[in-house]
Amino acid sequence: MRKKIFKIVFASLILFVFAFSPLTPILAQDSSDDLSPVLTAQAGEDKNVVVGRQVVFSALGTKAVNVIGLEYIWDFGDGTIKKGEEVSHTYRKAGIYRVKLSVLGQNSFGSQVNDQDDIIVRVDKDVIVLISDGNVDAERLAVLNTYASPQGILLVNIQETEKAADYVVEGELAQKIIKNKDDLFQASSIVIWTEKNIGINAFLLAAQTFAKTNVDDKGEMTNLGFNNKYFTVITDQNFTAVSRVAQSLYDILEPQSIVVTRDVANPYVFSESNVNQLLDSLRTEDIDHKLLGLHSKREFKGFKVWNFLSYFLSYMVNKGVPLNTVYLILILPVIATVIAFFRQIVGVKALGIYAPSIIAISFLATGLKYGILIFIATLFFGTAARLIARKARLLYLPRMANVLTIVSLVIFTMFLLGAFFDKRGLMEISIFPILIMVLLTENFVSVQIERGHKTAVLLTLETLVLSVICFWLANWEVLRTFILAFPEFILLTLLINYLMGKWTGVRLTELYRFRNVIKNVELDEKK
16 A cells, blocks of 8 residues: 555656656757757868969858758859859969858748858968977068068968977977868978977878878879978988988978978078079078988898898888887987996996886976976875875785875876866876886885885985986987987997996996095005
8 A cells, every 4th residue: 555655646746847847848949949040151261372273162061950952152252253062263363362151041941041151361372381399489480471472472380389298299290280281282392490300200290191091992102292392401400310310201202302401591491482493592502401302212222230220210100100109119228228337337226227218218208397297296105105005004916006096196186287277298298108107106115115215215316317317318309310310320239238248347436435445545555
């Protein structure tokens, strides 16, 4: 009986709630809203166009809900009107044009619905695309425009000004290059002017993406549209090393040529849209430059000890292996050799060879500022978590699992703060370097248990100093360019490590430690 009463009351309650709830009017409103027409015209983004070159306009982004019989009308601003969802047009005169898109349609009741959108199209005789970083500020860009504008050349600047780890800047710049591919294909010249080789590396990443998306049915790469344009690389570094890296860019895109020169050539670089005219100007003014093309491409003549790694590197980069990945692999033997030198010759102990090596590599990915911050945070909170967990008298592995859990929550909080304060450099850090530093907490805790806090802190400081030194060395652009240009150099580390392995002399720290003993021995010998 009670169950029946309960069921009746429960059913009545449900009916009451449903009858007097706002669900019914909402559903009615939704049903009426479903019939409401929505029409939003989308003409695309602003365009940069070359005189006499066909350009496609698309209204595919137009949103139409409950609207039928759509009609697209384009007014190109030069007196030409065309109809269609996708149309092409060729401008015959230079200037700035406002292109208007009008979209007409009918709703379900037969009433007319319309919407408009417009974009700006700048038409010039030619286009030069500049790939730059924070090195090119507004004042310098204005000067470059004074070279280009009188010649009827539009200068399009694809720039990444963020200050972060090189690989982060390169990735962001590569995405912007890919996004602006229409400007690249319109241009007759592409100029790369960045600090270090960031611009070349970023364009290599973008070029690999272009290559992957331009493959025919047979799996062969189709024409990317770069064979009718040339590149100019402005650098203050050694031409030979930079040219070896830039040659990989030529091998993938196969442009007319690549010119490597100095910034003193800017008046000619940004006022010429023909590579032969540019080369004539550089020769006339006796400006240092180097020309890359088919003539500079290395032909395979058999594997030798002094060239096989270069061929392998070029092959991997051409097939899409990121240049940064290759560099991290090649720099690891150099870092390990430097750490071995400090251990065997100088006498710095640190936490072995693995920890400082992997931390230095992590710093390359995170940047030194955030890398040191994360490193110190993991060790500090790892130690605090260990002291807290020790009171619970847990076994070693469960205790370490709790320590890593707390450290992970600390890193999570750091990312949360980075998101709150909009710290892009922190938010865009790859997770794997952070995980590596978190897992190294176990090494630090083990040293604390075995040797005590004082020794653990001293070894950790030595490890941090070694990691920073190796980071500076690996981040040195001269060394980076040299290793990528001549990867066979890393084979010398085998010989260097062999010679250090035979070292039986006194370490430098031992000379300082036993300086008084050495002085007494020298005095005794004089007597």
